[in-house]
Amino acid sequence: MNPVLKASGICKAYRGVVALDGVSIELPAGSITGLIGPNGSGKSTLFDCICGFQARDAGSVMLDGQDLAGLPPQRIARMGLRRTFQQLRVFPELTLRQNLLTAAQAAPGFSYLSELLRTPAVRAHERQMMERADAMLEEIQLTRLAGALAGSLSYGQKKLLELGMALMNEPKLLLLDEPMAGVNPTLVEGLKEALLQVNRRGIALLIVEHNLKLMFEIAQRIYVLEQGRLLVQGTPEEVARDERVIEAYLGRRDPVTGEQGAPLD
Ligand SMILES: Nc1ncnc2c1ncn2[C@@H]1O[C@H](COP(=O)(O)OP(=O)(O)OP(=O)(O)O)[C@@H](O)[C@H]1O
Numbered sequence: 639m640n641p642v643l644k645a646s647g648i649c650k651a652y653r654g655v656v657a658l659d660g661v662s663i664e665l666p667a668g669s670i671t672g673l674i675g676p677n678g679s680g681k682s683t684l685f686d687c688i689c690g691f692q693a694r695d696a697g698s699v700m701l702d703g704q705d706l707a708g709l710p711p712q713r714i715a716r717m718g719l720r721r722t723f724q725q726l727r728v729f730p731e732l733t734l735r736q737n738l739l740t741a742a743q744a745a746p747g748f749s750y751l752s753e754l755l756r757t758p759a760v761r762a763h764e765r766q767m768m769e770r771a772d773a774m775l776e777e778i779q780l781t782r783l784a785g786a787l788a789g790s791l792s793y794g795q796k797k798l799l800e801l802g803m804a805l806m807n808e809p810k811l812l813l814l815d816e817p818m819a820g821v822n823p824t825l826v827e828g829l830k831e832a833l834l835q836v837n838r839r840g841i842a843l844l845i846v847e848h849n850l851k852l853m854f855e856i857a858q859r860i861y862v863l864e865q866g867r868l869l870v871q872g873t874p875e876e877v878a879r880d881e882r883v884i885e886a887y888l889g890r891r892d893p894v895t896g897e898q899g900a901p902l903d
């Protein structure tokens with residue numbers, strides 16, 4: 639099967655500091671892939687370079703066989719590649735339903751004038767998007783809070799809302815940057831189920847996560863970055879027993895606290 643995403647030789651430096659040095663990844667359609675690595679190893683930068691939020695210095699990105707070179711992030715999102723951010727991006731002053739609607743696609747092919755005149759076709763599209771928002775609220779199990787302000791949600795609920803926003807236009811591929819970070823342990827299982835549910839619909843997931851236990855449970859393949867380079871890739875079992883990974887990532891002691899890296903089980 640053709641890969642849904644093929645990124646080849648991605649390089650990125652920030653004012654001389656090399657963040658990515660020739661990273662290549664390939665994601666089979668409908669798969670779950672993990673991207674792990676120590677802090678500062680380039681995981682979020684890789685997301686930025688794939689989605690067009692940062693210009694790459696070198697390398698190419700193909701989405702479903704289409705070259706994304708030079709395309710702006712909004713266009714890439716409309717083509718079916720969505721992402722969430724490490725720092726939450728929801729609108730606290732808007733209701734949950736309104737947040738979801740901000741992520742809805744503009745009516746395809748409608749002119750500014752037809753939007754202004756609110757033609758029947760535009761109204762039908764709006765109705766459709768409203769229904770979609772309500773269906774999404776059901777899916778993320780926040781229907782009871784549809785009219786509440788997003789600012790009043792718990793952190794974990796905001797993460798769920800952000801997931802819903804990324805799913806409004808049914809992407810082919812979703813990039814999740816630390817979906818579990820800061821989430822109350824009681825919500826982690828729910829969020830994991832939500833991700834598996836999304837994947838069962840055929841949406842491929844690329845997940846950056848420091849919760850390795852979860853990552854090893856749900857990913858079919860894992861890429862390990864270290865200092866901007868791909869250290870290892872393989873199945874969770876292969877990665878877990880790779881000496882280089884244990885040394886570079888899991889065996890590292892925090893220089894401040896002296897704590898050992900997160901265990902795998
Ligand atoms: N906008 C930026 N400007 C300058 N340097 C940056 C920028 N974004 C990232 N960097 C640097 O690039 C390197 C990779 O950072 P990146 O945020 O991609 O790492 P990460 O693997 O996502 O880390 P973490 O696990 O802490 O989120 C780091 O050295 C970081 O300081």
Ligand SMILES: [Mg+2]
Nearest residue numbers: 681682683724
């Ligand atoms: Mg990051």
